[in-house]
Structures are given as C-alpha cells and as structure tokens.
Amino acid sequence: MAMAEHVKRFHGVWPHGLKGLVSGTATLLFFFFLVVIAALLNWMNIPIIRMTSFGQPILTSPTARIHHDRIQYPLNCSTSNTTETCPDNYPSVFELEESTSTETCPxxxxxxxxxxxxxxxxxxxxxxxxxxxxxxxxxxxxxxxxxxxxxxxxxxxxxxxxxxxxxxxxxxxxxxxxxxxxxxxxxxxxxxxxxxxxxxxxxxxxxxxxxxxxxxxxxxxxxxxWTFWGWAEVNITPWEQMLRAIKKGRERIKWEEREPYAYWKGNPRVAANRIDLLKCNLSDKIDWNVRLYKQDWRKEMGQGFRHSNLEDQCTHRYKIYVEGATWSVSEKYILACDSMTLMVKPRYYDFFSRSMVPMRHFWPIRRNNKCRDLKFAVEWGNNHTREAQTIGKAGSRYIDEMLRMRNxxxxxxxxxxxxxxxxxxxxxxxxxxxxxxxxxxxxxxxxxxxxxxxxxxxxxxxxxxxxxxxxPYEPRAIQASLDAKEKITKQVETWEAEYWEKRNDKKQ
Structure with a gap:
C-alpha cells in the first residue's frame, strides 16, 4: 500500500478533537516508522512480487525499476563435467514499462x-x-x-x-x-x-x-x-565495448592535428583489390598521400595483439575502406574514427550500409583508379578541412546512432x-x-x-x-536513390579530372 494511503487511514481512526494531544506525535512516529522500513527493504534488496499483464509473477527490486539493471537469468553453468543443459526457467514473456513508446526504426x-x-x-x-x-x-x-x-x-x-x-x-x-x-x-x-x-x-x-x-x-x-558479439581470434571485443573504446581513442588527437594522409592497415592477401591498393603506398618515386601497413595476424597473436588495437588507429585525417574477399567487417570500425572515410567502391553490402550517401558519410574512390583518386581526395580534404571534417563526423555519427546494439x-x-x-x-x-x-x-x-x-x-x-x-521502399525511390548517389560520384570524378588537368598544365 502506498505511504500516503497509510497516513490517510491513520488519521481516519482518531477523533479530530484529540489531535492536539496525540495525533501529531503519533503521525510523525508512524511516518518515521514507514521511512525506516522502506530504507531497510531497499538496503536489503528484498524483492517485491508483482504481476505482469499476462498474470505471471515477476520479482522486482526496489533499487531496479528498469529491467536492464537486474539480472533475471544469469548463466547457470554446472560444476560437474556433464554436458550442459538448458534451464527450464527462462522467462517466456517480458513486462513493458507503462510509459513505453515505440520509435520508428532507422x-x-x-x-x-x-x-x-x-x-x-x-x-x-x-x-x-x-x-x-x-x-x-x-x-x-x-x-x-x-x-x-x-x-x-x-x-x-x-x-x-x-x-x-x-x-x-x-x-x-x-x-x-x-x-x-x-x-x-x-x-x-x-x-x-x-x-x-x-x-x-x-x-x-x-x-x-x-x-x-x-x-x-x-x-x-x-x-x-558475428563480430557484434566479438571476434576472439583477433582480439576484437564485442561491438558495444569496441565502440566505446574507439570513441575514447578518437578523442586523443584532434582532427586538425592528425597526420594529413590516408591510412589503411589490414591483410592484403585475401583479395586482389587490396594487393592493388598497396601500389599506392609511399615510395622513392611518388607520394600518393597514403600510408599503408600490412597486418600479419599470426605475428600479432604471438605478440598479444599489441599493435592491432582498433582504438589506437584514429591517428590520420583520412582512413581507407577496401573490401577483402567480399565485404569487410572493418567498415564499421573505420567509419567510427571521425576521420573522413575514403571508400573504394564496394561490390558487396552489409545490412546497414545501403542507406549511406557519398560525400555525406564518405568520399567515393574508384576501384580501377585508386592511387590518383586517393591523392586527389587527400589534397581536397587538406584544402577544405571544414568540409572534410564534417564528412568524417557524419560517418562516425551514423555509426554511433544508427548502429547501436539495440538497433x-x-x-x-x-x-x-x-x-x-x-x-x-x-x-x-x-x-x-x-x-x-x-x-x-x-x-x-x-x-x-x-x-x-x-x-x-x-x-x-x-x-x-x-x-x-x-x-518498404517504393521501386522508384530505390532507383532515385541509386541515381542520386551515382550523380554525386560523377561530380567527384569531374572535380578530380579538372585537378589532374591543371597539374599537367603546370608541368608543361
């Protein structure tokens, strides 16, 4: 029963004429008694039995009004060597908050x-x-x-x-x-x-x-x-923990103070597309404005993954995403860094990337013209730092907001x-x-x-x-979206053609 009702009932049993003698003192004593009892229940974490809308009892704690703060079914591992079995006491329903509201999905x-x-x-x-x-x-x-x-x-x-x-x-x-x-x-x-x-x-x-x-x-x-729940073989933690670490990592160096180059680190042996990317690395002959590093996972395993922490790789203004054998799980980690993502045109897609837009969330790079495209993108970004930083932040914001684990x-x-x-x-x-x-x-x-x-x-x-x-999307809406993305990409290619034409004119 609510505390207010207890007090109300208490006042109802005393004649009004006697309130000067005992009612004031008794009321204070009874109120104090209720406060002490409530505090003890809270301190002892004694559960209270409530009924769900389905008529099933649910144990709740006074300190835990939100279900996610309570452990309703911890992992029940037996201490014997017998094969684990599934408990029979998993909840079959869940209780909604009275004020719950449903948002529209991304x-x-x-x-x-x-x-x-x-x-x-x-x-x-x-x-x-x-x-x-x-x-x-x-x-x-x-x-x-x-x-x-x-x-x-x-x-x-x-x-x-x-x-x-x-x-x-x-x-x-x-x-x-x-x-x-x-x-x-x-x-x-x-x-x-x-x-x-x-x-x-x-x-x-x-x-x-x-x-x-x-x-x-x-x-x-x-x-x-699978990496949303962790990739143990390469020490990549579950997504919620990994994203928190990347958020902290990207705050270490301000965008303006990061290396003004495009960064990529990964295993090139899984795809010809990545081997081709290595041709753009810094050499004695030319600087394509990229810094590429091979990832040797066997060596990293032997060294305890000291040089492969994703949260330590938000050090450059630009990061390159290039597919592996097909799509790569690295996409979400690269976009989360706040660096402007230079996305080598993907052939494959995952569940969340199809609604991303070039020049809003990333900069498009052609597969068959990587080196020249990358150099121009970095040159453009270093001459338009506010715009480049905006694209980088929009990409990471998309990941932060749209790719929450709840989504x-x-x-x-x-x-x-x-x-x-x-x-x-x-x-x-x-x-x-x-x-x-x-x-x-x-x-x-x-x-x-x-x-x-x-x-x-x-x-x-x-x-x-x-x-x-x-x-669902209307077919016309899908085609209109594809056409708009293609138009934006073509505009970038036009800018680049003009850039290289001017450079050639200067040489002549």
Whole structure:
C-alpha cells in the first residue's frame, strides 16, 4: 500500500478533537516508522512480487525499476563435467514499462522488405529449405521460444558459434516475441544464392539462405555479422565495448592535428583489390598521400595483439575502406574514427550500409583508379578541412546512432519476424538438431571466447518494444536513390579530372 494511503487511514481512526494531544506525535512516529522500513527493504534488496499483464509473477527490486539493471537469468553453468543443459526457467514473456513508446526504426531497416521480396508471392516452403542445405553451414529453428541447431559443416573460425550466440541473445532480450521459424545460414565470405541460377521458364524458386553480405547479383538474406558479439581470434571485443573504446581513442588527437594522409592497415592477401591498393603506398618515386601497413595476424597473436588495437588507429585525417574477399567487417570500425572515410567502391553490402550517401558519410574512390583518386581526395580534404571534417563526423555519427546494439537486435527481430510470415509450413525439430541456449553455448568455452560471450550476454528481458519497422521502399525511390548517389560520384570524378588537368598544365 502506498505511504500516503497509510497516513490517510491513520488519521481516519482518531477523533479530530484529540489531535492536539496525540495525533501529531503519533503521525510523525508512524511516518518515521514507514521511512525506516522502506530504507531497510531497499538496503536489503528484498524483492517485491508483482504481476505482469499476462498474470505471471515477476520479482522486482526496489533499487531496479528498469529491467536492464537486474539480472533475471544469469548463466547457470554446472560444476560437474556433464554436458550442459538448458534451464527450464527462462522467462517466456517480458513486462513493458507503462510509459513505453515505440520509435520508428532507422531508414536502413527498409531493406528488410527488399531482401525478402523474392519470396513475397510464393512464400517459403519446406522444399526450398531442403534444397538450400548444400549452401548452408547450419540450420537454426525456433520452436515455442526455444532454439535448435543442426550443423552441416564447420565454418571459418568461430563465426557460426558467435552468430548463434547473437540469436540466442535476441531470444533472451525479447522472450516470447520471436515466432517459430526455420532458417539456413552460411558463414563464409561469398554470397551463395545467385540470381542467374534461378532464371528461365523451368527455374525453381531460390532457397532462402541467411548470410553476412549481399551483392547485386545475389539473393542472400543479409544478417548482422558475428563480430557484434566479438571476434576472439583477433582480439576484437564485442561491438558495444569496441565502440566505446574507439570513441575514447578518437578523442586523443584532434582532427586538425592528425597526420594529413590516408591510412589503411589490414591483410592484403585475401583479395586482389587490396594487393592493388598497396601500389599506392609511399615510395622513392611518388607520394600518393597514403600510408599503408600490412597486418600479419599470426605475428600479432604471438605478440598479444599489441599493435592491432582498433582504438589506437584514429591517428590520420583520412582512413581507407577496401573490401577483402567480399565485404569487410572493418567498415564499421573505420567509419567510427571521425576521420573522413575514403571508400573504394564496394561490390558487396552489409545490412546497414545501403542507406549511406557519398560525400555525406564518405568520399567515393574508384576501384580501377585508386592511387590518383586517393591523392586527389587527400589534397581536397587538406584544402577544405571544414568540409572534410564534417564528412568524417557524419560517418562516425551514423555509426554511433544508427548502429547501436539495440538497433542491431531490432533489425534481427524484424528480419526474423518478417521471414517467419513467409513460411508455408509449421517448423518441426529435425532429428539431428540439438537444443541450444546460453548455457550450452558458453559454459564450456574458455579464454577470450568465454570472456566475449559474458560481455555480450543479455542478462534480462527488454522492458520496451522493438522500434517500429518502416514501410518498404517504393521501386522508384530505390532507383532515385541509386541515381542520386551515382550523380554525386560523377561530380567527384569531374572535380578530380579538372585537378589532374591543371597539374599537367603546370608541368608543361
């Protein structure tokens, strides 16, 4: 009962004429008593039982009004050597705050509709799933709120393990809100489902396969990559921790005081595009205004990753993004640095980058003209420092605001919900599938693998609804956006042509 009501009832039992003798003193004593009791409850952290709107009891603490401040389901690892099992006491619902309000999701969520469009008219059948198995590393099902995985082949490093871990955290964040579903996932680099294989009169419907990136010629369904929960093999922490570190790192050197060159550090051996980039490095003959460094991950592992901290790499005014075998997870780390990103024209895209705009979030660089483009971009930036700094900050602000971990989870939430609506069958658990949960995924891990899982673990259900999914793009809007980006890129190329023409005239 509320304190005010206790006081009100107390006054009601005494005649008004006696208040001069005892009511004033008694009221003060009783009020003091209530304050002491409340303080003791708060100090002892005694839980209070409340009922959810679903009629289920929830334990709450007086000091924790927001669910994210409470541990509702910690990791329950057994002390024996037996195989971990999934607890049966995971919450099946979550309670919303009374004042909760739903925001509209970022604009890039609209691409969810586009990625699922190939199955909009036909739906997704069980036969499509079966035909997609040769292209997948694992199959994941959600049935009655529980997750099950059937593994087909080992993926590269622990990509699959941390991807599954991420989906498990989604189930913990929004318990009871993820519908039954059956999906296939590929953890490699190159897209698997190519449009050319499903054209013609006798072509079958394409199988739906989830993947980290897509391209114009592919039908892969784009999903957040594993590094949002950590890349233990190269000591890259989960995204929330990594972004905080980069934010601190970018404050160490003001933009104007940074090296006035374009910086890149990475593994060039994974792609001809990167090997070609190395030709632009500083030499005795010419300075293309770039400083490029090879990353030897084996050497770094042996030295404890002392020279590969991403938060220490915000030292130049300009940073180069160039794809590896396909897209690269480095994109978000490079954009987060506040340096103007010089983006070598990408062939592939991830889930968040399609709504980025050249000359607003990054400077476009052609693949077949890298050195000259890079030199001009740096020259332009050093002569237009305010504009260059604005582009750099806009890119990092996009990452800071649009790629918050809550948005990553909400993107996953809406993608899986929209996908489930297309299923033409009721998902059933395959005989070879194993139930997975945080305990089965993390309890047996050690070292950085265990540490990163603990850092990225969702410890309590959300007390807010996911953001509201915006409507799909109209086809004309998509084409208009592509045309606008192309027009901006052509304008930059025109500026560059004029720049080199003037330099040649001076030489003559």
């Amino acid at each position: 604009d890039y969520f609209r691409w969810i509709h586009q990625d699922l469009k190939p199955w909009k008219s036909s739906g997704i059948t069980q036969d499509m799933i079966e035909r997609g198995i040769p292209s997948a590393d694992f199959r994941l099902l959600v049935v009655n709120g529980n997750a099950y995985v059937e593994k087909y082949r080992p993926g590269f490093q622990t990509r699959g393990a941390f991807t599954i871990w991420g989906i498990l955290q989604l189930l913990r964040l929004y318990p009871g809100r993820i519908p039954d579903l059956d999906l296939l996932f590929f953890t490699g680099d190159k897209p698997q489902i190519m449009k050319r294989d499903y054209k013609g009169r006798n072509a079958t419907s394409p199988p739906p396969v989830f993947h980290y990136c897509g391209e114009k010629a592919a039908l892969d369904i784009v999903f957040p990559d 990553v989870y909400d993107y996953m939430f809406h993608l899986l919900n929209e996908y489930s609506k297309l299923l033409k069958f009721k998902p059933t658990i395959p005989l070879e599938a194993q139930r997975v949960c945080a305990e089965t995924a993390a309890c047996s891990e050690k070292g950085l693998w265990k540490e990163f899982m603990m850092q990225s673990m969702v410890k309590s259900p959300s007390d807010k609804l996911p953001c509201t999914l915006p409507a």
